[in-house]
Amino acid sequence: MILAGGTLALLAALCLAAPLIAALLGLDGTQVDLLNRLAPPGGDHLLGTDELGRDYLIRLLEGGRVSLLVGLGGALAAGVIGTFIGVVSGYAGGRLDAFLMRLTDVVIALPILPLLLIVAAVDLGKLGLATNDGGGALRIILIVALFGWTTVARVARATTLSVRRRTYVLAAEALGARPPRIVAFHILPNVAGPIIVATTLTIGTVVLTESVLSFLGLGIQPPLPSWGNLLSGAQTLLAQAPHLAVLPGLAIFITVVAFNLLGDGLQARLDRRRRA
Amino acid sequence: MSAYLVRRSAEALVAFVIVSVLVFALVGLMPGDPLDLQLKGDPDITTADVERLKAIYGLDRPLWERYAAWARGALSGNLGFSRLYAQPVTAVLGDPILNTVVLLGASLVLGLAIALPLAVAAAARPGSPLDLGINLFAFAGFSVPSFWLALLMILFFAVDLGWLPSGGVHAIGDDSLASRARHLVLPALTLTVLSTGIYLRFARGALLEVIGEDFMRTARAKGLSHIGALVHHALPNALLPLVTIVALQLGTLLSGALVVEVVFAYRGMGKLIFDAILANDYNLAMAALLLATALTLICNVLADVAYGWLDPRIRYGT
Numbered sequence: 001m002i003l004a005g006g007t008l009a010l011l012a013a014l015c016l017a018a019p020l021i022a023a024l025l026g027l028d029g030t031q032v033d034l035l036n037r038l039a040p041p042g043g044d045h046l047l048g049t050d051e052l053g054r055d056y057l058i059r060l061l062e063g064g065r066v067s068l069l070v071g072l073g074g075a076l077a078a079g080v081i082g083t084f085i086g087v088v089s090g091y092a093g094g095r096l097d098a099f100l101m102r103l104t105d106v107v108i109a110l111p112i113l114p115l116l117l118i119v120a121a122v123d124l125g126k127l128g129l130a131t132n133d134g135g136g137a138l139r140i141i142l143i144v145a146l147f148g149w150t151t152v153a154r155v156a157r158a159t160t161l162s163v164r165r166r167t168y169v170l171a172a173e174a175l176g177a178r179p180p181r182i183v184a185f186h187i188l189p190n191v192a193g194p195i196i197v198a199t200t201l202t203i204g205t206v207v208l209t210e211s212v213l214s215f216l217g218l219g220i221q222p223p224l225p226s227w228g229n230l231l232s233g234a235q236t237l238l239a240q241a242p243h244l245a246v247l248p249g250l251a252i253f254i255t256v257v258a259f260n261l262l263g264d265g266l267q268a269r270l271d272r273r274r275r276a
Numbered sequence: 277m278s279a280y281l282v283r284r285s286a287e288a289l290v291a292f293v294i295v296s297v298l299v300f301a302l303v304g305l306m307p308g309d310p311l312d313l314q315l316k317g318d319p320d321i322t323t324a325d326v327e328r329l330k331a332i333y334g335l336d337r338p339l340w341e342r343y344a345a346w347a348r349g350a351l352s353g354n355l356g357f358s359r360l361y362a363q364p365v366t367a368v369l370g371d372p373i374l375n376t377v378v379l380l381g382a383s384l385v386l387g388l389a390i391a392l393p394l395a396v397a398a399a400a401r402p403g404s405p406l407d408l409g410i411n412l413f414a415f416a417g418f419s420v421p422s423f424w425l426a427l428l429m430i431l432f433f434a435v436d437l438g439w440l441p442s443g444g445v446h447a448i449g450d451d452s453l454a455s456r457a458r459h460l461v462l463p464a465l466t467l468t469v470l471s472t473g474i475y476l477r478f479a480r481g482a483l484l485e486v487i488g489e490d491f492m493r494t495a496r497a498k499g500l501s502h503i504g505a506l507v508h509h510a511l512p513n514a515l516l517p518l519v520t521i522v523a524l525q526l527g528t529l530l531s532g533a534l535v536v537e538v539v540f541a542y543r544g545m546g547k548l549i550f551d552a553i554l555a556n557d558y559n560l561a562m563a564a565l566l567l568a569t570a571l572t573l574i575c576n577v578l579a580d581v582a583y584g585w586l587d588p589r590i591r592y593g594t
Contacts, residue, residue: 106291109524109576111568113531114549115299118565121553122305208421212535215423216550228421235427235539239435246431249424256419 001265004258011255015064021057060247063225067207067252070140070226071259074206077145079152079199086156087191090164091183101157108150113212119143120218140219144209148202155198159191166190193270201263204256211252227252281581288573295569300343303562306553346562356559360552365563368548373567375445376544379533382460383467384522391472395479395514396506402484410476417473422532426466426539433462443541463540470532471525478521482514489513516587523579527572 014021089100120143163169164187172182213219214228222229227248234244330336337345349356355365398410434442440462446455486492487510495505534546541547545568552561 102287106287106573109527109572110295111527111530111534111572113534114546114565114568115295117534117550117553118299118302118306118561122302204419208419211421212423215421216535216538217554231421231424231427238427238431242431242435245424245427249421249427252421252424253416253419256421257415260415260419 001262001269004261004265007254007258008262011064011251011258012068015061015068021061056244056247059225059230060227060251063227063230063248064251066137066220066224066226067210067228068255070137070144070210070220071203071207071255073137073141074144074148074210075199075203077141078148078202078206079195081145082149082152082198082202083156083188083195085149086153086158086195087160087183087187089153090157090160091179091187093164097157100153104150104153107147110147112147113209116143116147116209116213117216117218119146120213136219136221137224140210140213143213144206148206148209151202151205152195152198155194156191159194160187163187163190197263197266197270200259200266204259204263207252207256207259280584281577284577284580288577292566292570292573296347296566297343299562299565299569300346301339303558304339304342306556306558306561350563355563358552358557358560360555360557360560365559368560369563369567372544372548372564375542376530376533376537376546378460379463379467379537379542379544380526380529382464383471383529386464386468387472387475388522390468391475391479392511395476395483396503396511398476398480399483399487399510400503400506410480414473414476414480417469417471417476420470422466422470422535423539425469426463426536429462429466430539443539445543459542463536463542466536466540467529467532470536471529474525474528475518475521479514479518482517483510486510486513516583519583519586520579523575526575530568530572 085100085104089097120140169182169186172186177185210219210226211228211231214226215232217229217232220226220229222233230248231245234241234248238245327336335342346356353366355369357363358365358368361368394410394413398407401407430442433440441459442462444459446452446459483506487506491509492505495509496502500508530546533544534550536542537544537546538550545564549561549564549568551557552564
């Protein structure tokens with residue numbers, strides 16, 4: 001778990017420092033150098049260059065900024081939606097609970113990716129909304145959160161149910177506190193742990209989803225790089241420059257494994273504390 | 277039981293109708309409607325022509341009216357015309373459905389054939405190096421980006437080693453079973469690696485749950501070996517929850533299949549949906565998406581029913 005956390009911290013720091021690293025190396029991630037296309041790793045460019053001769057290390061780090069941002073933002077948004085649905089469901093009980101949980105079951109069962117594709121393909125201009133937000137990071141965050149809340153919702157509901165009948169909640173009810181106050185001051189602080197774990201586990205899924213959407217051309221739009229769309233450019237050059245395909249995928253893989261291990265580790269720690 | 281079945285089916289049906297309405301609305305919001313292309317291709321077209329064509333296609337009517345018209349047609353078997361393939365949608369769907377079912381079936385069988393023995397091996401000695409190694413493999417399986425794994429497979433088996441074809445359903449002009457099988461290996465293998473981890477983790481968990489039961493002690497007492505008791509007594513019990521998991525995973529499996537099909541240019545439902553969305557083929561996208569949705573919902577209801585049928589201890593409240 002420490003290893004996973006450390007890896008993530010290092011990766012995030014490197015990606016955040018991408019402009020700094022670029023300046024230090026005297027490189028520019030957008031500098032096109034057509035005479036030096038598809039250079040293999042080593043030499044002037046540590047990880048080689050891409051199909052336009054841009055330094056691949058910088059591209060990779062800048063892509064990481066976007067991918068990690070979308071991963072964190074998307075998981076956070078999904079966490080908020082999931083917490084809301086789960087806590088309301090667990091606290092209210094009855095028909096509302098039954099309805100929300102059936103809804104969750106259905107969303108879990110759906111073939112998410114095909115549906116996400118159609119949501120991502122929607123032309124916001126037809127709705128009369130502005131579409132100009134750079135590479136579309138905010139848009140992808142919202143789209144991913146739309147389907148990513150189910151894990152958190154289930155966990156939030158289960159833990160809410162387990163504290164719903166505790167004496168401190170009953171005492172607050174007896175004192176006449178209204179449901180929003182009870183949820184905010186008595187339930188949420190006591191269900192936060194499991195929800196944070198579930199949200200951490202969601203980050204991995206969100207990073208994967210973003211990369212798939214970007215790979216398929218419906219996510220982050222070039223020239224803004226993300227680990228997903230770097231790979232879609234690399235697909236056609238698989239035979240000439242395999243490093244272009246191997247590196248971003250490896251970055252995604254390491255990130256997702258690390259987030260999953262981190263979530264698992266937190267989960268185990270939480271279980272131990274509850275049993276103690 | 278039958279009351280339960282009816283209620284679950286009704287719920288699935290309601291969910292399906294809601295999804296179909298949403299998808300219909302979303303498909304209409306994709307860039308470019310059927311007229312936009314005609315507009316671009318024909319400089320002489322007048323505004324009056326456009327209005328007339330819109331009226332013919334029904335694009336001037338409100339959304340719910342269009343949906344009602346589409347639903348009426350769909351119920352009578354008319355799913356419209358695919359712009360991309362210039363054929364009725366119903367004629368386009370057949371082959372890809374078959375291809376995807378073959379792909380999913382192959383990877384499901386292969387996945388379970390790998391997951392079950394590994395789960396038994398892992399559950400036999402929890403915490404052992406073997407268990408940790410198997411866990412790590414499961415972990416890697418659902419953390420790896422699907423398209424990257426597919427690309428690596430192509431890079432290694434098709435480009436470097438040249439053993440297997442890198443894409444397609446069968447070689448051009450060679451529609452034999454052997455050619456199809458060769459083209460199936462890499463996509464099926466990729467999908468298997470992606471899905472096996474989930475089965476493995478659930479099977480291991482389910483095995484560990486029943487391992488402390490009385491019947492396990494009895495089996496050991498009558499002289500069965502540890503592994504023997506696991507295989508003959510724990511595994512059948514652990515398989516029950518796995519039925520639900522496999523069905524619940526179908527949606528995820530279809531998502532994985534979409535990516536795998538796109539990368540391997542394997543003409544299945546996933547690639548069909550992807551191509552239809554990119555080409556703004558409204559009718560085809562709509563039909564293919566809803567078919568995939570219906571398939572997963574039906575399988576979920578079936579799994580629920582099968583669960584009760586396989587495990588007589590379960591009683592459904594009506």
